[in-house]
Amino acid sequence: MKWIFKQAQGRLKIIIICFLFYGLAILIRLFYVQIVQHEELTELAKANWDREIPFQEERGDITDRHGEAIVTNKLAPTLYFMKAQNENVEEVADQLAPILQTDREKLLEKLSKRAYLTKLAPEGKNITAEQAEKVQQMKIDGLYSGVDYVRHYPYGTLLSRLLGFTGYDSQGLAGIEYEYNDVLTGNASAIRLFTDARGNAMRQTPDEWRQGDGGSTIELTVDxxxxxxxxxxxxxxxxxxxxxxxxxxxxxxxxxxxxxxxxxxxxxPTDYQKVDQSIYNRNLPVFMTxxxxxxxxxxxxxxxxxxxxxxxxxxxxxxxxxxxxxxxxxxxxxxxxxxxxxxxxxxxxxxxxxxxxxxxxxxxxxxxxxxxxxxxxxxxxxxxxxxxxxxxxxxxxxxxxxxxxxxxxxxxxxxxxxxxxxxxxxxxxxxxxxxxxxxxxxxxxxxxxxxxxxxxxxxxxxxxxxxxxxxxxxxxxxxxxxxxxxxxxxxxxxxxxxxxxxxxxxxxxxxxxxxxxxxxxxxxxxxxxxxxxxxxxxxxxxxxxxxxxxxxxxxxxxxxxxLDLPYSSDQLPKKYAWGDEITEAMPDFIGQKRGEMMEQQYTYRIEWHGEGEKIIDQLPVAGKQIKQDEIIHLYLGN
Known part of the structure; x- marks a missing residue:
C-alpha cells in the first residue's frame, strides 16, 4: 500500500508541474496579446468596426510661371447617411429634399438602402456652402457631411482647351487635368466612426482622424x-x-x-457638357495640321x-x-x-x-x-x-x-x-x-x-x-x-x-x-x-x-x-504705301503746362479733363502707337 501511495504522489506532482507550465504559458500568451500585439489587434478590430466619412484633400493647383493660380479648388461638401442611427427616413427625406432641390421619392429610395453608410449622390454631392449650412442647422441624426472640393477657375474660360476639366468624381477627363491626373490627385483624409454590427456608435471607442495628403501643384511656363x-x-x-x-x-x-x-x-470647363467633344479634346496648336x-x-x-x-x-x-x-x-x-x-x-x-x-x-x-x-x-x-x-x-x-x-x-x-x-x-x-x-x-x-x-x-x-x-x-x-x-x-x-x-x-x-x-x-x-x-x-x-x-x-x-522688351531707335524705317495708316508713338505730356502744350501745335484731337495748370495724367500712355489724328485725353491738376 505504501508503494501505491508514493506512486500516486509522484503522478500528482507531475500534474501540478504541468498545470504550472500551462498557466505560465497562458500568462505569457496574454502578455504577448495584450501588450506586444495590442496595437496590431486593435487596428484589426477597428477595421471591422469603422465607417469612414471621407474628407477629400485638395487637388493640386495649376499656376502660371509667376505662381498665379489659374485652376484652384472651392469647398463643396458631400452628404452621407447612416440608417442604423436614424430609422425615420421619411422625415429625413422631407427635411432634405427642399434644401437639395431634388425629387423626394428618389432621395427616400437612397436613404432607405440597407447599407451601413450611404453616399447621397448625386443629390447631396458637391453641395453649396449655403446648402451645407442649412443642413448643419437641422442636426439630423445619422447624417454626416464629408469635405469635398470642386475645381474653381478664377479666369473663367482662359486656357480651357489646354487645361481640360475634372468629372463627377474629381478625376481629370481632358487636357492637363487628365494627362497629369496622378500628380494633381491627393490621398483623402477621413473621420473614422466606430460602430457595432447594427451601426450603433461604440461609445467606448472614440472617433479618429486619418490624415491624407494634398495633390501636387503644377506650374506652367505660361504668363x-x-x-x-x-x-x-x-x-x-x-x-x-x-x-x-x-x-x-x-x-x-x-x-x-x-x-x-x-x-x-x-x-x-465647369459646364463642358454643353459643347461638342471636338472642342475640348482638340488643342489646336498641337492637334491641327x-x-x-x-x-x-x-x-x-x-x-x-x-x-x-x-x-x-x-x-x-x-x-x-x-x-x-x-x-x-x-x-x-x-x-x-x-x-x-x-x-x-x-x-x-x-x-x-x-x-x-x-x-x-x-x-x-x-x-x-x-x-x-x-x-x-x-x-x-x-x-x-x-x-x-x-x-x-x-x-x-x-x-x-x-x-x-x-x-x-x-x-x-x-x-x-x-x-x-x-x-x-x-x-x-x-x-x-x-x-x-x-x-x-x-x-x-x-x-x-x-x-x-x-x-x-x-x-x-x-x-x-x-x-x-x-x-x-x-x-x-x-x-x-x-x-x-x-x-x-x-x-x-x-x-x-x-x-x-x-x-x-x-x-x-x-x-x-x-x-x-x-x-x-x-x-x-x-x-x-x-x-x-x-x-x-x-x-x-x-x-x-x-x-x-x-x-x-x-x-x-x-x-x-x-516681358520688359527693349524699345530701339535704330529699327528699320517703315516704307509707307498708299492707304497705310500713319502712326507714331504717343508723347509724354505729364508735367507740361496746358499753354505750353497748345503752342506745340500737335495734330491730335485733345479732350481736356479736370481743372488746373499742369497735365497730371494722359490716355493713351506715353509710347503707345496712335494715329496722327487720334483723340487723346489729358487730365489737369495742380
Missing part, C-alpha cells in the same frame, strides 16, 4: 497676363472675321518655354543662306508671275509677277517663283534633309496631349514638282507647334529647342519634385545664317508683306502665310487659313508669336498680311511691357 492679351485678340478676330476657328502660340525662342497658347472657340503656306518659306530661306546659294542683297531674280517645273505651271500669288528684284525683295514680297528658285539651288535631297532637321515630320516632344506629327513627302516621292511646291509651303502638312519650334531655331542662333509648358511640379509639402529646363536637340544652322534670317524677316515687316505688324520703336520681324484649305485631297475654293509668325526684338528675340485664323470672312481681301499680321503686331506691342 497669365500675356495669355489674356492673346485670348482677347483671338476672340475679337473670331467676331470680326466670322471665322470657323483660330489659334495662337507664343514661345520664348531661346528656351522653348511656351508663354501663351490658345484655341477658339473656347468653352466653360494644315499646309503652312508662306510661313514655311522661312525654312527654305534658312537653308538657302546656310548652303550659300543666294546673296540676299547683291543677286537678282526676275519674276514673270509663274515658273514651269516639269510641265507644271507654278504661279506666284501676284499674277502679273514682281518683275526684277533682289532676293531680299523676293523675301519681302513673298514671291513663290523666287522661293522655287531657292529650293532648286539647294537641291531636293538637301532641302528635305533641312526640313527634317528643323523638326518637321515628327512630334516636337512637347508632351502636350493630342499632338500630331504632320505629313511630309517621302524621299522617294520628293520629285522636282514636290520639291518646288514645298519650297513655298504647299503640299506638306504641319502643326503650328512644329512651325514655332522650327522658326525659333531659325532666329535664335540656329538651335532647335523642345517646346515645353510644364515648368515645375511642387509637392504638397512645398518640395520641388520636377524642375524642367530647356532641352536643346541640335544645331540646325549657324549663328551667322540666323542673323541674316532675322534681318530679312525684319525687312518683311518694315518694307514687305508684314507691314501691318510694324510698331514704332519695336524691332519686329515676321512672315505672312495664306494657305488654301484641303479636303479629300482637293483644294476648297475661297477657303483659306491665314497666318502670321512674328518675333521681337528682331536683333535678339525674346518672344515668338504665331497666329492662324481658319476661314476668315467679312472682308474682300483675305490674306495673312491683312488679317493676322495686325493681330501679332498688337500682341507683341502689349507683350513689350509684360
Amino acid at each position: 497669365i497676363k500675356l495669355q489674356q492679351v492673346v485670348e482677347r485678340e483671338l476672340s475679337q478676330a473670331m467676331k470680326t472675321y466670322n471665322a470657323e476657328q483660330a489659334l495662337a502660340l507664343a514661345m520664348n525662342p531661346k528656351t522653348g518655354e511656351i508663354l501663351a497658347i490658345s484655341s477658339y472657340p473656347t468653352y466653360d 494644315f499646309e503652312p503656306g508662306s510661313t514655311f518659306k522661312i525654312i527654305t530661306l534658312s537653308a538657302a543662306i546656310e548652303e550659300d546659294v543666294i546673296d540676299l542683297e547683291n543677286e537678282s531674280f526676275h519674276d514673270q508671275g509663274f515658273t514651269m517645273v516639269e510641265g507644271a505651271r507654278l504661279r506666284c500669288w501676284k499674277r502679273q509677277g514682281h518683275g526684277h528684284q533682289t532676293f531680299l525683295e523676293v523675301v519681302e514680297n513673298s514671291c513663290n517663283p523666287g522661293f522655287i528658285e531657292m529650293g532648286k539651288r539647294i537641291g531636293s535631297d538637301k532641302l528635305l534633309d533641312y526640313i527634317h532637321k528643323f523638326g518637321f515630320g515628327e512630334k516636337t516632344g512637347s508632351n502636350l496631349a493630342g499632338e500630331a506629327s504632320g505629313i511630309l513627302f517621302s524621299k522617294e516621292g520628293f520629285g522636282p514638282v514636290e520639291s518646288a511646291t514645298t519650297a513655298f509651303g504647299q503640299g506638306v502638312s504641319v502643326t503650328p507647334i512644329q512651325q514655332v519650334q522650327a522658326v525659333a531655331a531659325a532666329i535664335n542662333g540656329g538651335t532647335l529647342y523642345t517646346p515645353y509648358i510644364i515648368s515645375k511640379v511642387i509637392g504638397a509639402n512645398g518640395k520641388v519634385l520636377v524642375d524642367n529646363k530647356p532641352v536643346a536637340k541640335r544645331q540646325v544652322i549657324s549663328e551667322e545664317t540666323s542673323q541674316k534670317v532675322r534681318s530679312a524677316l525684319e525687312s518683311v515687316v518694315a518694307n514687305g508683306s508684314g507691314k501691318r505688324a510694324y510698331r514704332d520703336g519695336l524691332r519686329i520681324g515676321g512672315k505672312t502665310g495664306t494657305a488654301q484649305k484641303v479636303e479629300n485631297k482637293r483644294y476648297k475654293d475661297g477657303e483659306y487659313i491665314v497666318s502670321f509668325i512674328g518675333f521681337a526684338p528682331a536683333n535678339d528675340p525674346e518672344i515668338l508669336v504665331y497666329v492662324a485664323v481658319d476661314s476668315p470672312k467679312a472682308q474682300s481681301s483675305i490674306f495673312g498680311s491683312t488679317v493676322t499680321a495686325p493681330i501679332v503686331g498688337q500682341i507683341i506691342e502689349e507683350a513689350a511691357s509684360i
